[in-house]
Amino acid sequence: MSKRPDLRYERRLWKLGIDAVAGVDEAGVGPMAGPVVAAAVVFAPETFISGVHDSKQLTHEQREELFIPIRARAIAIGVGIAEVNEIDRLNIYWATMSASRRALSALSLTPGHVLVDGRLIPSLELPQTKIVGGDRRSFCIAAASIIAKVTRDRMMVDLDGQYPGYGFAQHKGYCTNEHMQLLIKLGPSPIHRRSFQPVAATAQRPLFDS
Template sequence: MGRPKPIRTSSLDELRARFLEQGEPASPHLIAALRRDPRQGAQTLAEQLSNSRRRALAEERRMLSLLAWEEEHWTRGVVRIAGVDEVGMGPLAGPVVAAAAILHPHDRIDGVNDSKQLDAEERTRLAEIIRSRAVAIGIGEASVEEIGRINILQAGLLAMRRALLALSPEPELVLVDARKIDGLPWPQEARIKADASVHCVACASVVAKVHRDAMMTALDETYPGYGFAQHKGYGTPAHLEALERLGPSPIHRSTFHWGGRQLTLFGS
């Protein structure tokens, strides 16, 4: 591929292709030059490039903030930092799944965020990148039977503990979202909403969500008619209608946590 055509001799279409379609960053100098161009097309392109630049700068600030907690520990010599998060606390069916992720120091997965802020396609893309670049990934689950026996909050902690214990190599430090996980041999630190504000926890959130979604899609074939592939066990109108029509399946939970209370869904 040859060198790009000089900007001063490029047409507006060529500039659009280069800086909008291909994603090359536009300099403030280029945007200012387009603003001085009296053509409407140049003014429109200048506004588009300016908006794109603002979004890119905001995303860069977000990523730097996301990595700040880990960077503090890396500079102190703590290398293997594990982020852990769970998904599936709210559904009516299926297990709780947790993932733990250790990334290489100073590595960053651009675009990663709390899994709830990403669509399914972006989560899948990012999960593949995270798995390919991570030092270690651990997956843990708590079954429907365990959820019913020990309650959903304890099941979430159990799944996270299992995910962390599955890591190889082991972490030196665990970062977790606003809780303390008992039974771990490593120090841990908690932060509220860490899945949206801490890089390794966000990575774990994405991996856990993609893993659980794949499980529920597979379970849709084992227990057809409930729509697990679509709603992943959450209480959508279609899911509630299927429950009314078919009754609970073996992977439906007997209890549900709501407003600080453990409610019975099925059975006595």
């Protein structure tokens, strides 16, 4: 088992008198269908929930189970979404940054500092620190990764009902062999990211061989 996140980064800020520390992470950067979802989570100082980890290190069942105490014990949670049309218009990086800013704006309080996984959020008018591999090192970032992942997975299950036949409820839009075969067979749906190469190649495929 890999080392689990702890409170070392949060405690450095709490000791400086910054009580409201927000962790930010996102889910859905890599898929070729569906939105990207970011979450921001703030806990009271010294709050800790055993089992919280980078969402990618947890099973679906573990994420769903941990989602409940995170929601119950956080003092603020914000979720931001960038839909497919925005991803295609801006590119996935800028759409993800927009979703992250929306997640912070959706908080019911203004954090004194933001801990973000991997890279700084441009144009953010809040103090922030990037932590490479933050979802495996910082408790509040790991909690945000779970909120973002569970929220997005549930959205993809709902989208599977709107666009049946693609298996969105199973693969959640990721580029699995099954998803690629269904994309080739059915063509892109309205929630496929046409700026992503596999979708673009399929969208440009002629309907009939000459």
